[in-house]
Amino acid sequence: MTIAFIILAVITVAGTAAAMGMRNAVHCVLALTVGFAGVAAIYLQLDAQFVGLTQIMVYVGAVAILAVFAIMMTHSPSPTKPPTYSSYWLMGSIVAAAVFAVLAWAVVSSGAHTQSLPSEPTVSVQQIGDALMHRFVLPLEIMGLLLTAALIGAVVIAMDHNEEIK
Amino acid sequence: MTLPLDQIFVLSKHWLLSFVPPIAQPLASAILSVVPVLIAFPLLFAITTLLERKGLGRIQNRYGPNRTGPWGLLQPIADGVKSLTKEDIVPLTADHAVHFLAPIFLVAAAFLGYAVLPIGRNMVISNLNAGVLYFFAVGSMVELSVFMAGWSSRSKYSLLGAMRAIAQMISYEVPLVLASVVVIMQAGSLSTVSIVEKQAGYTGIWPHWFVFTPWGIVGFALFMIAATAESNRSPFDLPEGESEIIAGYYIEYSGFKFALFFLGEYLGMFATSGMAITLFLGGWSAPFSFLTWIPSYVWFFAKLLALIFGFIWIRGTLPRLRMDQLMNLAWEFVLPTALLNMLVAGVWHFMPGGPIRWLVCIAIVAIPCTFLTRRLKRKKKFEVRTYSFAE
């Protein structure tokens, strides 16, 4: 394991753990962006430049902003602070820990660690474009359709149907 | 063709690197590439603040700053000293950590974009394969710092300003990217260096800049509109809106942090202008073939200053838009035109050269544009207002 990977992994885990553990929802989202950026850096380390940059653009630039907007719009200043965690938080953390134990056990006991890093693949953006336009053109089109549907759906759901207010 | 004067910075960097032991060379090389950018652009910021104040003054028939030094030339230094020595006030209820981090994050995000800008021949910090994508990815991080600033201040003005700023930046990021897509389509590359190289040739004395094509000029115009909105410049400076929300998201900042916000905003403006130059105005290449003897970085900064002057001119001319006008412009005019422009770029690519190609391409953009602007115009109908309580 290189130092760079360890640093990135620590940043990512710390960011995401803070995102799931902090009290203030906005702090959570800000910590989450650190975690997302760490994941993006790990993508870059794995020579997946395009995916890493897309990760930053989509998660840091869009999803995090969307989340803080949603937090702002749903913020209700209540006099009594509700507890941060749900009533069955103990069960939830036990389940999560168990899932991690099983996954880690599976990973460690598999032969994955023997696999050595192959030589660096030369992936230019042009190749990704070619692949998107030839081999993966059908998924791409479906994805476009899905995104359009999601866009329209999100607008329709979030729209205020209560006309009397206006 | 490597003129020594043109390559003086590259050569001096190599010369300096020869003194560094080989093990430290990657780090030294990175430092030697980054530090000049970290010096040059804040310096440009200082010059621009003076130019802007002077230019706006002259536009409004005033003198502008003329007291500090000869013709007010030392004004930026005075401003810097002033903001450094001012008291740094943080609101009592503010979220101190986030409040402190926001300006730093903004400046850092603004600086990151310069990594892929070719400011001269062989003068780019990192020739990324996906340079343009990197630029826009980093640019989207600015919104987050704006939000951090607005939210952490615990002031309704700053929160309103941040909300406006984010809504505006998101709305205009779409046309910004779409306007640059045409260049990527034609250049066949996301690398800024190869995009500039694609525009390097000359026909006679005229350069092959992308702006001299129908899709290029339209793309450039849309890009500049979106860049103005993206960098919160007038007439799209609603997030600041002095008359409505005082100064928007950085109202609760004072002293050096406030100066950092200004620095970040101007750096963002320079970066987007630099990207416009790279994409449409041939990057560092000379405007005429007989002027190629002038060093490439001079051309880059000359173009940058020209665009900055354009920004100042626009700021001195146009009044601020209203929020709904701003959004209407983005979604009803700029975005459809950018989409049409992509069609034009495709048509241009596949049609044989000649005047017919020009005519067809212009027609594809111009005719729908006329209808789109009509639509925008129709909404401007003024009516006699009736007041319910004023009788």
Added chain:
Amino acid sequence: MIGSGILKGLAETARNFFGSYVSKDRLTTIQYPEERVAQIEATRDFPFLVYDGPDWHDGMRCVACQICEKECPPKCIFIEKSKDKKPDAVGKPQAYPAVFNIDISVCMSCQICVEVCPFDAIKMDVKYDLSTDDRFGGLLLDKKQLSKSNQYYNAIHPTEAAAVDAHFAEERAKAEAKAKAEAKARAAAPVTPTPILAQPVGGEAK
């Protein structure tokens, strides 16, 4: 055409930009400490005390009647009456202010003191750049600082000052006539009290 309005506006600002370098008439601002706008006659800001003749103390018109002190809305005038008496502008022996202070950091330039003064002793000044580095003492003006000559008053408010001077001349003439009449009536009277300051008044000299 799309954007023709914007182009028109850009042309206008460009004309301003270059025009401001060519013709100075376009410039709307004044370079303040060096250049000043000519003041109109009705300009006023803070009150001052008028004196006649060469000496500020002897020629002071104020008789310390304290009307202005009572009328001043923000109460920025402070007067202490003198014990002895001296002849006033007309020649009558009157008290004079031992202390006359105006705190112009409190003064609101309402001109009420001027309106109520029966002796035309307090008038409005036009000097406006009164900034000082002494926050409290610097703006509390005493009798000496407040005193300005009648010539100065004539210079800043010529019409008004001329009317005042005419009025005083009339009063003085009346006083003299009365004195003469009295002198004639009591021919045996030993000495006529001549007003000390009746003759060399600046207003009369004009």
Added chain:
Amino acid sequence: MNSLQSYLLLSSLLFSIGLAGALTRRNAILVLIGIELMLNAANLNFIAFWRFGPAPAALTGVMFAIFSISVAAAEAAVGLAIILAAYRHSKTTDLDQMNSLKG
């Protein structure tokens, strides 16, 4: 040198953190974010397997990751829209209070 194992362990840790968040938080938005984190962990697996796999030139892992990111973006948009609609209805984003079907 980094092994595939380390990436897989990191991704499983991310997945568990996301899962823990989704199970224990009361705020609906943060639950959604936990789900996003789980998607991210899966993406990391795609990229890691692509990088260590036999044929990186085929770009399958990268394509999966790209499509997965797009789906995640769509999911976030719709999910937050639903949360907004629910908030408008019940005036809360607290999942423990949103427990009645009638509303």
